[in-house]
Amino acid sequence: MKSYQKLATDLPQPPDAYAEEESIARKPPYHRQLSTWWLCVGLLMVAVLLSGVTLWMLKQVPGDQLGQTPPEKCSAVPEPFRFDCYPEWSVVVTKELCESRGCCFIERVQPRGNRSTKPWCFYPPDFPSYTLESLNQTELGMVGLLRRKVKAYYPRDIERLQLSVEFETDTRLHIKITDSTSPRYEVPLEVPRATKRAENPIYSLEFSKEPFGLLLRRRASGAVLLNTTVAPLIFADQFLQISTVLPSIFLYGLGEHRSHFLHSLDWSTLTLWARDVPPMQFYNLYGVHPFYLLMEEGGAAHGVFLLNSNAMEVVLQPAPALTWRTIGGVLDFYIFLGPDPNMVIQQYHQVIGFPAMPPLWGLGFHLCRWGYGTSNETWQTVKAMRNYQIPQDAQWNDIDYMEGYRDFTYEPEKFDTLPQLVEDLHKHGQHYVMITDPAISSSNPPGSYWPYDEGLRRGIFINTTEGQTLIGQVWPGLTAFPDFSNPDTSQWWLENLNRFHALVPFDGLWIDMNEPSNFKDGSVHGCPWGEFDNPPYVPAVLGGSLSSKTTCASAKQRVSVHYNLHNLYGLMEAKATASALIQIRGKRPFVISRSTFPSQGRYSGHWLGDNRSKWSDMYWSIPGVLNFNLFGIPLVGADICGFSGTTTEELCTRWTQLGAFYPFARNHNYLNDKAQDPAAFSSVVRTAMKEVLLTHRAHLQGHTVARPLFFEFPQDEITYSIDKQFLWGRSLLVTPVLEPGVDSVTGYFPRGVWYDYYTGTSVNSSGESLKMAAPLDHINLHVREGAILPTQKPGSTSWVSSRNPLRLIAALSQNASAWGDLFWDDGESLETFEKGAYSYLVFNVTQNVFTSTVLHANVEATYITVDTLTVYGVRDEPSRVTVNGKENPFSYLDNQVLTVSHLNLKLSQGFSIRWQ
Numbered sequence: 001m002k003s004y005q006k007l008a009t010d011l012p013q014p015p016d017a018y019a020e021e022e023s024i025a026r027k028p029p030y031h032r033q034l035s036t037w038w039l040c041v042g043l044l045m046v047a048v049l050l051s052g053v054t055l056w057m058l059k060q061v062p063g064d065q066l067g068q069t070p071p072e073k074c075s076a077v078p079e080p081f082r083f084d085c086y087p088e089w090s091v092v093v094t095k096e097l098c099e100s101r102g103c104c105f106i107e108r109v110q111p112r113g114n115r116s117t118k119p120w121c122f123y124p125p126d127f128p129s130y131t132l133e134s135l136n137q138t139e140l141g142m143v144g145l146l147r148r149k150v151k152a153y154y155p156r157d158i159e160r161l162q163l164s165v166e167f168e169t170d171t172r173l174h175i176k177i178t179d180s181t182s183p184r185y186e187v188p189l190e191v192p193r194a195t196k197r198a199e200n201p202i203y204s205l206e207f208s209k210e211p212f213g214l215l216l217r218r219r220a221s222g223a224v225l226l227n228t229t230v231a232p233l234i235f236a237d238q239f240l241q242i243s244t245v246l247p248s249i250f251l252y253g254l255g256e257h258r259s260h261f262l263h264s265l266d267w268s269t270l271t272l273w274a275r276d277v278p279p280m281q282f283y284n285l286y287g288v289h290p291f292y293l294l295m296e297e298g299g300a301a302h303g304v305f306l307l308n309s310n311a312m313e314v315v316l317q318p319a320p321a322l323t324w325r326t327i328g329g330v331l332d333f334y335i336f337l338g339p340d341p342n343m344v345i346q347q348y349h350q351v352i353g354f355p356a357m358p359p360l361w362g363l364g365f366h367l368c369r370w371g372y373g374t375s376n377e378t379w380q381t382v383k384a385m386r387n388y389q390i391p392q393d394a395q396w397n398d399i400d401y402m403e404g405y406r407d408f409t410y411e412p413e414k415f416d417t418l419p420q421l422v423e424d425l426h427k428h429g430q431h432y433v434m435i436t437d438p439a440i441s442s443s444n445p446p447g448s449y450w451p452y453d454e455g456l457r458r459g460i461f462i463n464t465t466e467g468q469t470l471i472g473q474v475w476p477g478l479t480a481f482p483d484f485s486n487p488d489t490s491q492w493w494l495e496n497l498n499r500f501h502a503l504v505p506f507d508g509l510w511i512d513m514n515e516p517s518n519f520k521d522g523s524v525h526g527c528p529w530g531e532f533d534n535p536p537y538v539p540a541v542l543g544g545s546l547s548s549k550t551t552c553a554s555a556k557q558r559v560s561v562h563y564n565l566h567n568l569y570g571l572m573e574a575k576a577t578a579s580a581l582i583q584i585r586g587k588r589p590f591v592i593s594r595s596t597f598p599s600q601g602r603y604s605g606h607w608l609g610d611n612r613s614k615w616s617d618m619y620w621s622i623p624g625v626l627n628f629n630l631f632g633i634p635l636v637g638a639d640i641c642g643f644s645g646t647t648t649e650e651l652c653t654r655w656t657q658l659g660a661f662y663p664f665a666r667n668h669n670y671l672n673d674k675a676q677d678p679a680a681f682s683s684v685v686r687t688a689m690k691e692v693l694l695t696h697r698a699h700l701q702g703h704t705v706a707r708p709l710f711f712e713f714p715q716d717e718i719t720y721s722i723d724k725q726f727l728w729g730r731s732l733l734v735t736p737v738l739e740p741g742v743d744s745v746t747g748y749f750p751r752g753v754w755y756d757y758y759t760g761t762s763v764n765s766s767g768e769s770l771k772m773a774a775p776l777d778h779i780n781l782h783v784r785e786g787a788i789l790p791t792q793k794p795g796s797t798s799w800v801s802s803r804n805p806l807r808l809i810a811a812l813s814q815n816a817s818a819w820g821d822l823f824w825d826d827g828e829s830l831e832t833f834e835k836g837a838y839s840y841l842v843f844n845v846t847q848n849v850f851t852s853t854v855l856h857a858n859v860e861a862t863y864i865t866v867d868t869l870t871v872y873g874v875r876d877e878p879s880r881v882t883v884n885g886k887e888n889p890f891s892y893l894d895n896q897v898l899t900v901s902h903l904n905l906k907l908s909q910g911f912s913i914r915w916q
Contacts, residue, residue, distance in 0.1 A: 069124040074104030080319040082122035083231035089540040129211035129232035141165040156237035168194035171337040178330040243323040250295035256287040261623040261723035265316045273311040276517035278610040283542045287596035288567040299714035301341040307332040309567045313539040355601030359588040360827030364393025364798045366666035375415040384679035394431040405475035406441045408500040429799040431507040441476035460489040463556040472518035484572035486558035494580040508590030514570040522547035532563040570595025578603040605635025613642025634705035637662030644670040656689045657779035658736040688777040713750040731787030735780040745774040757781035760872040760897035786813035788820025788843040805867035812873035818845040850913040864907040871898040878915035
């Protein structure tokens with residue numbers, strides 16, 4: 001495999017290694033990406049190329065008349081570079097079927113599967129594609145015209161395509177391929193538009209004229225990041241495909257799937273189509289994120305985003321190579337050049353929108369279950385948590401609270417005290433979150449259910465092809481589905497939430513079942529036979545059909561058909577919900593959504609779905625959390641202790657220790673399973689859970705997000721595959737226990753000094769794995785050298801904690817320096833940064849002096865004091881410590897930890913602490 005990894009960089013260089021972007025290379029064709037195995041064939045190809053003749057070009061006739069490719073050409077294509085010519089997963093490919101497309105057929109011994117086997121049918125090196133006929137300069141880049149060489153084997157293939165290239169910034173490139181004559185559906189996502197061409201791009205772009213292809217290089221290294229000449233471009237009305245080789249095997253992203261954080265390129269197919277299904281490997285899950293991050297040799301990184309909302313597949317193979325395959329829309333790519341992984345993600349988020357600041361209480365510990373039979377039962381759980389002094393910021397209710405599972409209602413007998421419960425939560429500084437499903441009950445007597453009656457009157461539901469309300473079946477029974485692409489729906493949604501808020505003053509919303517989920521396939525009447533419900537090609541979706549457990553793809557919405565909008569449903573509902581909460585409460589909205597799409601972080605967080613109470617599911621949550629931080633949805637977590645199945649005390653303790661470091665931390669479990677809230681366990685387990693939740697509370701003020709180790713150590717290739725540890729921000733390393741029956745854990749420490757968070761004891765690592773004690777009441781946390789962490793004395797809620805004094809932890813680097821900062825606001829107001837309603841401080845240690853510098857201050861911070869400074873890594877015992885020039889008591893331990901207490905310094909005023 002390694003010999004092929006470097007082939008992308010072995011392309012012949014143009015006379016000027018950094019040729020101008022508008023130059024057209026003379027055809028670096030598919031076969032130049034293959035192998036030196038067949039040197040003679042390669043020399044023959046080069047000779048033909050130089051004569052300007054396309055090698056072995058067949059007549060320009062439809063694919064089913066292309067004829068048979070010579071066997072020697074087929075066998076000469078190395079297996080890792082065989083791009084699938086017959087991807088229909090439900091078809092057993094025969095030699096006749098394959099050769100009718102003009103492709104190579106080599107049958108393998110094992111049965112051909114649809115997900116992880118090498119293709120039997122693959123493109124020959126000279127398969128005809130598009131030709132680049134013209135290329136002209138524009139203000140932002142270039143526009144070109146592509147012409148199809150032969151008719152494709154999918155219906156309604158498009159003869160003439162338009163290529164547009166915009167050099168938007170020095171690190172961002174925008175490439176779009178679409179029909180040159182007729183407009184096509186494009187994702188209605190608000191993205192920034194460039195106003196001028198990049199002046200000094202760190203990339204160069206070259207073109208292959210025939211067959212058409214793109215070669216994107218990084219100027220600094222010359223590495224080829226994209227090379228689409230390795231397989232043909234196909235562009236039919238309902239089948240679009242483009243492939244590229246990759247410069248390395250270190251590929252991440254492409255969600256939502258249950259997988260290791262580092263993808264396997266061993267012939268795997270990732271399907272993207274929002275689906276209601278408990279998380280399992282290999283299948284399409286709740287959300288769609290067609291974005292990948294790739295680490296290159298040497299530690300540089302780049303990312304690629306395909307802005308397309310249709311059903312799609314991404315095929316990975318060991319060349320290494322990747323194929324995008326979608327069934328609608330356009331090929332609209334944004335490429336981000338970093339050059340480091342943090343910068344790639346920042347550049348991606350600049351396009352899709354930066355995530356919103358959540359309310360402070362949203363970062364605390366949340367408790368829920370499906371199975372609270374009454375509001376009083378819910379209330380008793382809250383009181384038990386208080387009795388044991390276990391931190392809790394929010395109490396939730398699942399669908400139990402509803403009357404007949406209908407939105408915007410509560411059961412009048414079993415949940416009669418729900419308003420009083422919410423009032424009590426508010427008195428204790430706690431918050432209430434309830435579930436809301438999009439499907440609206442449609443089987444009520446006329447005039448008895450305002451949400452449906454009014455929605456029907458306003459025409460805000462998704463319709464059938466005949467223009468009638470599409471009826472499916474969800475929890476309430478027969479249901480209609482709001483069309484959130486219709487602006488009128490947002491107003492209707494707001495009015496419904498406002499009416500219910502007057503009865504039960506909820507603080508946040510949990511929007512579930514919004515793929516949208518449907519217990520029927522399509523509708524209660526099925527789906528019509530047509531191009532949307534039965535397209536020429538169906539990606540390998542769970543259930544085998546686009547309508548499996550959702551609405552008909554042909555259903556009509558305001559903006560387009562559901563075929564185009566399905567993957568956007570959760571995003572559109574989240575946007576309407578966040579807007580409604582802002583108007584109702586006038587504070588930062590708290591929304592947790594199951595289905596997601598790029599830009600969703602602007603409106604909601606996400607939980608990883610209906611997991612199980614298994615050790616493996618606890619592990620899978622870490623790659624899930626890391627991926628959604630890539631996707632711009634940092635407010636993410638898994639159901640702590642598992643949703644379905646009965647947990648154990650050991651598993652729940654370990655999961656609570658890990659879950660305390662999910663940005664969104666919620667314990668939630670299933671209807672008929674044993675209660676698993678912390679108060680339900682033995683005193684030993686309760687104490688262990690309480691301690692770790694208090695530790696979590698102490699770190700909330702850092703506003704950090706989970707990130708993989710290689711984001712901070714891109715030069716350390718060992719970190720590229722680590723997904724059993726993660727960082728909070730750049731400075732706190734979390735190493736959880738993920739196996740039963742153990743009292744130790746092994747973690748990797750990148751090169752440098754790391755300090756035990758609890759004791760300050762240091763580890764000077766050369767880049768090594770270390771075994772650490774991990775008793776049941778302990779999770780290993782380590783602070784990276786050079787960091788300063790502002791922590792806070794914990795309390796029962798985030799609001800209580802926010803008034804407590806700060807403890808600052810400075811972890812000195814090997815040159816005895818450290819740095820950190822703190823953003824502080826009231827934790828709930830809107831646009832505090834824009835309005836200047838915040839404080840921002842910078843902390844620094846150099847030459848035995850700790851300084852706090854206030855760069856911006858508001859009245860909120862005047863109430864906060866700094867009580868303690870702890871400095872890790874002070875090599876020599878100080879003889880004297882002064883605070884703002886005045887001598888102050890201190891303590892010093894043999895493990896080189898200096899502590900200065902009882903400071904009572906105002907956070908809003910700068911100060912300095914010196915030790916000698």
